[in-house]
Amino acid sequence: MNAPNRFELFVLEDGEKPVEVTEDTKIPNAATFKIVKQDHTLANMLRAQVLAMPQVLFAGYKVPHPLHPYFLLKIQTDGTVTPQAVLEQACTKLIATLTTIEAKFKREFSYKDAEGAAPEDPYGGTGGPAWGTGKDYLDF
Numbered sequence: 001m002n003a004p005n006r007f008e009l010f011v012l013e014d015g016e017k018p019v020e021v022t023e024d025t026k027i028p029n030a031a032t033f034k035i036v037k038q039d040h041t042l043a044n045m046l047r048a049q050v051l052a053m054p055q056v057l058f059a060g061y062k063v064p065h066p067l068h069p070y071f072l073l074k075i076q077t078d079g080t081v082t083p084q085a086v087l088e089q090a091c092t093k094l095i096a097t098l099t100t101i102e103a104k105f106k107r108e109f110s111y112k113d114a115e116g117a118a119p120e121d122p123y124g125g126t127g128g129p130a131w132g133t134g135k136d137y138l139d140f
Helices: 040-051 083-113
Strands: 019-023 030-036 056-062 070-077
Touching: 030 040, 030 083, 040 056, 040 070, 040 083, 070 083
Parallel strands: none
Antiparallel strands: 019 030, 030 070, 056 070
16 A cells, blocks of 8 residues: 555654754745644644734645645745744644633533533523424424
């Protein structure tokens, strides 16, 4: 089979760098980052986080081939900050966001684990009947 072993897609080899930076010589204030052992999931989150910064003029990524576990992320800034600094800030913000999501997820499931404890509806429901009780719009 052509596919590499599963562990080769996410385990760094000895001496392998997780990120390689290449300064762009044709575009000012731009750099290309090769991030190895990652895929579209991280690439799209990083691109979105980088684009949310006002100093960024362009951010995009590509995965050259599905069997090669890396992606290229290109960032161009307005010159007030370097692309490397923007990527570091984006990673820090992304980690903070994911930590918050994890905490909320664990909190919601702790309610489920507590026997008989029903959290109040975070969406401001009126405490009406639960789903699946009473008449449904499909009941004729």
